[in-house]
Structure formats: C-alpha cells, structure tokens
C-alpha cells in the first residue's frame with residue numbers, strides 16, 4: 001500500500017527527491033558531521049568500483065542464495081498455513097495466536113540459538129530468513145482468506161457452486177491482493193533476517209562486507225555496502241508491486 | 255393470515271412457490287420470522303415490503319435455499335427446498351460481483367460453475383449483457399462501472415443461468431433515483447419477454463406497487479405476513495401514466511396506511 | 518474449536534502449546550529446548566538478580582528514549598506530508614523505502630558514528646519505529662474530512678488552531694495505529710540493536726546465555742521479551758478501540 005503511492009509519482013518529482021536526499025548527504029559528509037561519515041560522492045565512487053570489480057557480485061552470491069531459499073520456503077509454507085487457517089476453524093484455533101505472537105515479537109532474538117543448532121552455514125541463514133518472513137506471510141494470507149466478502153460466498157452457493165469452486169474461484173482470487181502484500185512484507189523481513197544473520201553469526205555475504213569495511217575503517221565502502229542492500233530490497237519490492245496485475249488484472253488499468 | 259388475504263392469493267395461476275409455516279431464529283437468538291405462509295403464483299412479480307429489519311432478506315434467502323429455516327418448509331412446484339437449485343437465481347443487494355473479473359466473466363460465472371464450455375457460455379453472456387443494456391462493456395471491470403450498471407451485471411448473471419425464478423434483494427437500494435426509475439422500466443420490459451417468476455424485496459412502497467402484481471406486506475420483527483395486495487394496474491400504459499394512475503396512487507396510500515401503524 | 522458444542526476461546530490454544538512444549542522439552546531430548554517448567558523456574562530465579570534488573574533498566578531506557586524520539590519527530594513529519602503535497606513528494610519516496618528496508622544494515626553506521634553503546638541502541642529503536650508512525654500519521658491527516666477545517670474556519674478559528682485541534686484530533690485513530698506499529702517495531706529495534714552491539718542490556722544477556730548454553734535462562738528471557746512486545750501492542754490496541762469509537766462520527 002505504501003509503495004503504491006511511490007509508483008504514482010512522476011519521474012521528475014522522484015529525481016528531485018533523490019537529489020535532495022543525496023545533496024543533504026553530500027553536505028553532511030563535507031562538514032563532516034562525523035569523521036566516519038563519508039560524502040555521497042565518495043560513497044558513490046566506492047559503490048561503482050565494487051560493482052565492477054566483482055566484490056558485490058561475490059558477496060551477493062552468498063547473500064541472495066539463503067534469501068531466495070528462505071523466501072521460497074516461507075512463501076509456500078506461509079501461504080499454505082495462512083490459507084488453511086482461513087478455511088479451517090480447527091487450524092485457526094491452533095495456530096492463529098502463535099503467529100500473532102511471533103508477528104508482534106522480536107523473533108530476531110532466536111538467531112543466536114539457531115547458530116547453536118545449525119552452525120554458521122547456509123542453514124542458519126535460511127532459518128533466519130524464515131523466522132522473520134513466515135509470520136507476516138501467514139497472517140496476511142489468513143486475513144485475506146478469512147475476510148472474504150460474505151455475499152460473494154453466498155453468490156457461489158446460490159449458483160450451486162461446490163466448496164472447491166468456492167475456494168478456487170472466489171476465496172483465493174479475493175485473497176490474492178493480501179497474499180501478495182504478505183509476500184512483499186515477507187521478502188522485506190527476509191532481507192532483515194539475512195543481513196542480521198550475516199552481521200551476527202555467519203561472516204559471509206554482504207553482512208560480512210559491511211563488518212569488514214567497518215573494521216578496517218573504509219567508511220565509503222561500508223556506506224556503499226549498506227546502500228546496495230537497501231537499494232536491492234527497494235528494487236525487488238517495487239518490481240514485485242508492479243507485478244500485482246498478474247494476480248489481480250483489474251489493477252493494471254488503474 | 256387473514257381470510258381476505260388468503261382469498262386474494264387464490265388466483266387462476268399455478269402456484270410455483272409455497273412457503274409453509276416458516277419461522278427463523280438466528281443463532282444469536284434473534285427471531286426474524288414467525289409463522290409465514292405464502293403462495294407465489296407462477297409468471298408473476300411478487301414483492302416483499304416491510305420496514306427495515308423485518309426479515310425480508312431472511313425470507314428471500316430461505317426461499318433461495320441459502321438459509322435453513324428453524325421451522326416450516328418451502329416447496330417449489332411441490333418439492334421441498336433443501337438448498338439452492340437451478341430453478342432459482344439470485345440478484346444481490348450489494349451486487350456481489352467479482353472485482354477481479356470482467357463484466358463478461360462475471361455474467362458467465364453462474365454458467366462457469368455449472369461447467370458449461372467456454373464458447374457456449376461466452377455467447378450466452380454476450381446476449382444477456384446486451385439485453386440489460388451493457389453492450390460494449392464486456393471487457394470493463396466492475397470498479398469502472400456506476401452502481402446502476404453494476405446491478406445490471408448482477409441481473410444479467412442471474413438471467414444467464416435461465417432459472418424460472420428470479421430473486422432480487424433490494425436490487426436498486428444503492429442506485430440513485432433517476433437510474434433506479436430507468437432500471438425499473440427496463441427490468442419490467444425485460445421480464446415481460448423472459449417469462450419468469452420474480453420475487454422482489456424492497457422497502458419502497460412506490461417501487462413495490464409499480465413493479466409487482468402482488469405485494470406481500472410484512473410486519474415488524476418477527477416478520478409475519480400482514481397483508482397481501484394484488485395490484486390491478488393497466489401496465490400497457492406508459493411509465494409516467496402509471497405513476498399518475500388512480501389505482502396506483504390508491505395502492506400506495508393503502509400500503510402507507512398499514513406501514514405507518516408500525517412507526 | 519468446540520468442546521461439547523461450546524466454543525473454546527482461542528487464547529486457550531496457548532495452554533495446549535505450553536503442554537506440548539513441556540512434553541517435548543522433557544522427552545524430546547533437544548538440548549536447546551528445555552521443558553517449559555524449567556524455563557519458568559529459571560525466569561523466577563532470574564528476575565530478582567541485579568544483572569537482570571540492570572539489563573532491564575538499560576533496555577527500557579533505550580526503548581523509551583528511542584520511541585519518544587520517533588514519536589516526537591515522526592508525527593510532525595507525517596503531519597507535514599499529509600498537508601503539503603510538495604513535502605510529501607520530496608520525502609515520500611524515502612519514507613516508503615525505509616519502512617520496508619533492511620534497517621539491520623544501518624545499525625553498523627550508528628556503531629561507527631555513535632560508538633558501541635547505548636546511543637547506538639537508541640538510534641536503532643528510533644530508526645525501526647519512526648517510519649510506520651510517519652506513514653500512518655500522513656494517512657490520518659489525508660483522510661481528515663475536508664469540511665472539518667472549513668467548518669472551523671467559518672467559525673473564525675485561527676490557522677494554528679485549525680492545524681492542531683482539527684487535524685491532529687481527527688487523525689488520532691491513525692496516529693495511534695502508527696504508534697502501535699511503532700511500539701512493535703521499536704521492540705524489534707531494541708533487540709536487534711542490542712544483539713549487534715552485544716555489550717548492553719538484554720542483548721548482552723542473550724549473548725551470554727547462548728554462549729554458555731544456559732537455555733533455560735535464554736528461553737525465559739525470550740518469553741519475557743515476547744510477552745512485553747505483545748502486551749504493549751495489545752494495550753495500545755485497546756486505547757485505539759476507544760478512540761475509534763469517538764472518531765466514528767468524523
């Protein structure tokens with residue numbers, strides 16, 4: 001929802017908004033507000049250099065893999081659980097409170113425990129992504145399914161539709177917007193999880209690059225690392241938003 | 255039910271729907287209907303009229319088979335209703351259109367559920383979209399249409415399944431006055447061609463008298479049949495003439511006299 | 518779920534889960550998952566210790582300071598975005614990016630600028646909490662019925678009064694919704710900040726317990742943090758319902 005307003009802005013406004021932010025950054029770096037705060041230009045140069053010398057590529061190869069695996073697992077499991085909870089009261093009774101608690105709680109605190117169980121490899125990162133992303137996806141799907149407009153359901157029944165037709169033709173398409181929003185939230189949370197895991201436990205990927213540049217006081221590089229991960233997440237989420245018409249064709253014309 | 259009303263329902267026409275001792279108590283304990291008996295003649299337009307909350311929608315949904323009454327039964331051509339059936343089609347007050355589907359697909363939907371092949375149902379849908387006056391809007395989505403147009407889609411969808419009984423729950427309630435009058439006229443036109451039995455819910459006296467052959471007046475909750483009024487109006491006249499017709503105005507006054515006692 | 522035809526309240530499922538936890542903890546043979554009863558015992562022992570108390574003080578201090586800053590800056594910011602199209606267009610993009618960005622990655626910036634300590638934790642609480650508050654305040658101001666300020670104007674209210682009385686009061690339900698989200702996100706911010714800083718508050722305790730395999734204590738602390746997060750969110754939710762009741766006439 002929030003990103004949709006972003007999509008409507010004209011490119012000129014967007015350009016100005018970027019110019020304003022980067023300009024303010026440049027000035028803050030020149031003052032400088034802190035000895036460890038690089039200017040925008042220094043950061044930009046570092047960004048370009050690392051893009052072309054393969055440093056980012058190597059790092060992201062390690063970061064993206066658990067992210068994709070984790071998001072895939074969370075999406076399948078999340079949509080599955082969410083939809084089942086929406087359709088089936090017993091399932092709802094068992095699971096909804098658990099997921100609400102997980103949603104409201106700082107599950108990041110479990111990550112140190114995950115390391116104990118699974119070491120510092122890929123598995124731990126995948127789990128970090130899943131525990132952050134799953135509750136969001138589950139709750140959105142659940143909400144979407146549970147809040148189907150009752151008159152649409154009555155409509156299907158009035159035409160003697162079967163329960164399966166009701167689910168396939170009404171409940172799921174109707175929930176698709178919220179399911180989609182859930183996937184976007186889940187991916188956003190997945191990014192948080194993977195970065196946290198890399199900063200905290202497994203010294204690989206972009207998290208490790210940030211830690212390394214910090215430790216050797218290469219601040220422009222460190223800022224470039226951080227900018228790159230934020231940009232990557234913003235771009236993925238925007239692309240996903242643009243693809244909403246795949247599930248809800250009526251939104252294409254808007 | 256009083257004797258007069260009973261006599262009035264016994265006409266030459268065959269009865270298609272029989273409502274027999276229906277009572278409805280919702281789970282929360284609300285008694286919506288109590289002892290409703292009613293005969294609905296085939297090929298006519300019957301409307302349910304009553305104050306809001308008196309159980310009109312409940313009664314309609316029971317006849318549609320969407321709700322199970324706590325007492326009594328509904329029979330259609332002598333057969334007990336146990337659920338929705340192909341002989342009945344419903345038009346919803348809030349249209350109940352799928353926002354993600356085009357007008358075409360919405361109108362086809364009843365047929366799609368019955369497993370009719372795509373090209374066949376497409377043809378049928380196009381026909382009924384044209385009949386309700388929406389030709390050219392097949393590829394539009396509901397959110398691009400006005401309230402009146404959306405309800406026409408709902409009507410086309412119900413007509414497309416070719417049920418004998420068409421049930422409408424306040425179809426014009428969320429439509430503005432001008433659109434509403436135009437729609438009422440179009441609907442009467444259309445129904446004179448389609449030869450259907452229509453059950454129509456409204457809370458507007460004028461609308462009830464204008465569109466129906468028989469008006470069923472319901473009492474406040476728990477809803478009971480208060481009176482059944484057959485409206486003998488010369489429908490060959492133009493809509494404006496009908497609205498000035500003496501009989502028409504008398505019926506409106508009569509009904510108002512009953513309804514005002516509920517206030 | 519029904520029992521003898523009666524609906525069992527949904528929160529009771531927690532007891533069932535607690536029972537499952539207890540059984541798995543006892544007989545499951547998982548070192549990291551001790552039985553719930555042992556966790557409770559550890560919690561009861563832990564609470565009166567000085568270590569725990571001082572960790573709580575440090576954590577709550579960071580939490581409320583960061584949150585207060587987020588509210589104090591977030592509401593005016595959202596307010597400005599709501600009333601001025603230009604401001605909205607200039608900073609809207611960034612607010613929308615940051616609300617769903619992996620802010621974890623920004624915490625190291627605070628570590629180099631503010632040092633490894635309380636200031637960094639406060640800054641991460643602020644950073645996690647503020648964007649939801651900004652966006653919801655903006656939405657609330659945008660939804661203010663335009664006839665409200667007009668009405669006030671026709672009664673001769675000054676611009677200042679219109680702004681503060683009408684807009685803020687009318688936008689209150691959304692502002693509160695934003696604060697509730699902010700509270701939830703602030704808990705995540707304080708935990709993530711402290712985990713990364715690793716030398717203060719409950720972050721230090723988590724680190725200590727997991728490093729020394731004190732799983733009873735680890736889970737006890739985790740449950741307390743979860744309970745705190747959930748309880749604050751619910752508390753604001755209750756206030757929200759109250760306000761919504763008054764705001765329905767908007």
Ligand SMILES: Nc1ncnc2c1ncn2[C@@H]1O[C@H](COP(=O)(O)OP(=O)(O)O)[C@@H](O)[C@H]1O
Nearest residue numbers: 280282284286305306307308309310311312313
């Ligand atoms: N699902 C329901 N559960 C409990 N009470 C209901 C339900 N639906 C309707 N009612 C109550 O039953 C009464 C009749 O409702 P309804 O048939 O919708 O009236 P009408 O259509 O005449 O306005 C109302 O008082 C309404 O509040």
Ligand SMILES: [Mg+2]
Nearest residue numbers: 310311423424
């Ligand atoms: Mg009704």
